[in-house]
Amino acid sequence: MGAQDAPDADIAAVLKAHEARDRLRFITCGSVDDGKSTLIGRLLHDTRGLFADQVATLEADSRRHGTQGEGVDYALLVDGLSAEREQGITIDVAYRFFGTPRRSFIVADCPGHEQYTRNMATGASTADLAVVLVDARKGVLTQTRRHSYICALLGIGQVVLAVNKMDLVGYDRAVFDAIVAEYRALAASLGIGTVTAIPVAALHGDNLLAGSDRTPWYGGPSLLDALEAAPIPEPGSDAPMRMPVQWVNRPNQDFRGFVGTLASGTARAGDEVVVLPSGRRTRIDQVLGADGRAVEGRAGQAVTLTLADEVDVARGDVIAAADDAPEVADQFAAHVLWMDGQPLLPGRSYWLKLGAATVGATVTEIKHKVDVNTQAQLAARHLELNEVAYCNIELDRPVAFEPYARNAALGGFILIDRLSNATAAAGTLDFALRRAGNIHWQHLDVDRQARARSLGQSPRCVWFTGLSGSGKSTLANLVDKRLHALGRHAFILDGDNVRHGLNRDLGFTDEDRVENIRRVAEVARLMTEAGLIVLVSFISPFRAERRMARSLFGEGEFIEVFVDTPLAVAESRDVKGLYAKARAGELPNFTGIDSPYEAPEDAELVLDTVNEPADALAERIVVRLLGPQA
Numbered sequence: 001m002g003a004q005d006a007p008d009a010d011i012a013a014v015l016k017a018h019e020a021r022d023r024l025r026f027i028t029c030g031s032v033d034d035g036k037s038t039l040i041g042r043l044l045h046d047t048r049g050l051f052a053d054q055v056a057t058l059e060a061d062s063r064r065h066g067t068q069g070e071g072v073d074y075a076l077l078v079d080g081l082s083a084e085r086e087q088g089i090t091i092d093v094a095y096r097f098f099g100t101p102r103r104s105f106i107v108a109d110c111p112g113h114e115q116y117t118r119n120m121a122t123g124a125s126t127a128d129l130a131v132v133l134v135d136a137r138k139g140v141l142t143q144t145r146r147h148s149y150i151c152a153l154l155g156i157g158q159v160v161l162a163v164n165k166m167d168l169v170g171y172d173r174a175v176f177d178a179i180v181a182e183y184r185a186l187a188a189s190l191g192i193g194t195v196t197a198i199p200v201a202a203l204h205g206d207n208l209l210a211g212s213d214r215t216p217w218y219g220g221p222s223l224l225d226a227l228e229a230a231p232i233p234e235p236g237s238d239a240p241m242r243m244p245v246q247w248v249n250r251p252n253q254d255f256r257g258f259v260g261t262l263a264s265g266t267a268r269a270g271d272e273v274v275v276l277p278s279g280r281r282t283r284i285d286q287v288l289g290a291d292g293r294a295v296e297g298r299a300g301q302a303v304t305l306t307l308a309d310e311v312d313v314a315r316g317d318v319i320a321a322a323d324d325a326p327e328v329a330d331q332f333a334a335h336v337l338w339m340d341g342q343p344l345l346p347g348r349s350y351w352l353k354l355g356a357a358t359v360g361a362t363v364t365e366i367k368h369k370v371d372v373n374t375q376a377q378l379a380a381r382h383l384e385l386n387e388v389a390y391c392n393i394e395l396d397r398p399v400a401f402e403p404y405a406r407n408a409a410l411g412g413f414i415l416i417d418r419l420s421n422a423t424a425a426a427g428t429l430d431f432a433l434r435r436a437g438n439i440h441w442q443h444l445d446v447d448r449q450a451r452a453r454s455l456g457q458s459p460r461c462v463w464f465t466g467l468s469g470s471g472k473s474t475l476a477n478l479v480d481k482r483l484h485a486l487g488r489h490a491f492i493l494d495g496d497n498v499r500h501g502l503n504r505d506l507g508f509t510d511e512d513r514v515e516n517i518r519r520v521a522e523v524a525r526l527m528t529e530a531g532l533i534v535l536v537s538f539i540s541p542f543r544a545e546r547r548m549a550r551s552l553f554g555e556g557e558f559i560e561v562f563v564d565t566p567l568a569v570a571e572s573r574d575v576k577g578l579y580a581k582a583r584a585g586e587l588p589n590f591t592g593i594d595s596p597y598e599a600p601e602d603a604e605l606v607l608d609t610v611n612e613p614a615d616a617l618a619e620r621i622v623v624r625l626l627g628p629q630a
């Protein structure tokens, strides 16, 4: 169905009518059986706002026709999701719509399965209010606390506490009062300013649309009353202008427009702006609305800016008011909500998406994690699914940002697993670590090419990976000897050796191995800068870290060698007697026994040490390095 076909026109009309009223976005939180679906279902049905299906069609059409950047109505409705959608990430959040004569509503409906927290955080990131459901029989649970914590983290300042299933406790006021008192204490500790508590029985409709005579002791608003009365935070039109550049529209040589949604402030032709992180200044030439006509851009609006000068602007840059620009930094203190089944390991590299920018990012330190039940701060070396923590984060290049509390669009981020492409975390930036701006690259007059030339070779990193006893050291040694004989300059970095010095502080937990590889990869990079051929011989059991190591080198410079020896063979060799110890339970976290080894999927060389002698394998590596004439 084309965007111009009749049903779409109907949808546009419906949306237009709804847009005339103000719109509250909210999310429902709670545990699996708390009656969330019943509650949403009833709200949708009883307000007869069943145009959700039409909107679903609109969504599907927008996606099919790729109208991103043009479909303003659509963007306004689901902008919270567009980032994830572009990234190809599946987030299971359905946005449902209903309305009353006074107001229209968008409710983020998240299925209550185990990935709920992730979906909930996505929904919460654009919500004005949260309806927190509590089962009257169960009271405030860990889930209630966790979800409330996330709401507070993402800046939701108002909660409607729906104490549900009141019918199952005989509409008992004492039960309601006790739950409300407990929740109010929690909300106060989290900084949630407004809590409206309502006793409901979603199944029977008590206090949903109108007051119920089964709770004569309750004199407050019904759920719908509360939703209609809740204040809707204004987009920050008074704040200084910021626009993350979503894409650069260059239909021909004469036009270059920068498209994005204004995160705050207003944009007018003639305004002085600065492009970040580059810092180039210019003026806005034109501000164009969705229909291509000149407008004054306001916070929340999708616009196209053209600039007076030919300055470099790329997707992910931020165009901001020149006299009041956001900070640019590459190290931050941040709150992180971990949402992945694989734990967060400090030192591992993830993608971080902030505004329209995607950059490489590493959690350098977990300052503390938070017990969501008690708010206690606990020491942690890694984070498990659904844990929240305060962390230091380092990016591989600087970005423009604002503290989340001031500007959610430039302070809220997600972390993405580089291998699975799944959203692994949601987070909020708190402040830039001062040292971020103070360390600069020192220019070296003798560059790497000059060094390589004087050594008469092309620097390379040969990265051996495989189980303990697979043959990494044996092969690295043979290759080293052969290179030496050929007058090449090489050096071996061996796990056993490096762990005696530089990495003396590291053991064999997952997080220590991540840090071990991070450091040795950096050292290997420095050695190639010095012109050397580096032979790295570490178990390096994780794909993510080998991939990170590869990313430090230029095209063709990194040669991954998988020493593919089966566990049984490596174990039977047991060169150092370590397998015997591990089997006897005397050596915990031993690779292949009780610590994983992730075999390479895209190694340049895969070596079979069972069927080919070491000399022949070493020769193959040398040929791969220097070519057949070696």
Ligand SMILES: Nc1ncnc2c1ncn2[C@@H]1O[C@H](COP(=O)(O)OS(=O)(=O)O)[C@@H](OP(=O)(O)O)[C@H]1O
Pocket: 467, 468, 469, 473, 495, 496, 499, 508, 512, 513, 514, 516, 517, 537, 538, 539, 540, 541, 576, 578, 587, 588, 589, 590, 591, 595
């Ligand atoms: N628990 C456990 N697991 C694996 N290996 C262990 C362990 N404890 C000690 N050793 C010895 O340490 C060597 C591996 O160190 P690496 O730095 O290469 O390991 S890793 O890359 O960080 O996984 C490894 O050397 P190689 O046999 O040369 O691989 C072992 O001798």
Ligand SMILES: Nc1ncnc2c1ncn2[C@@H]1O[C@H](COP(=O)(O)OP(=O)(O)O)[C@@H](O)[C@H]1O
Pocket: 466, 467, 468, 469, 470, 471, 472, 473, 474, 475, 537, 573, 575, 608, 609, 610, 612, 613, 614, 617
């Ligand atoms: N084809 C082969 N390639 C490499 N090593 C082999 C081969 N066949 C047998 N070995 C033996 O396997 C052992 C491998 O030990 P080592 O090189 O220390 O492994 P790692 O460094 O991976 O722990 C050595 O004793 C080596 O002689």
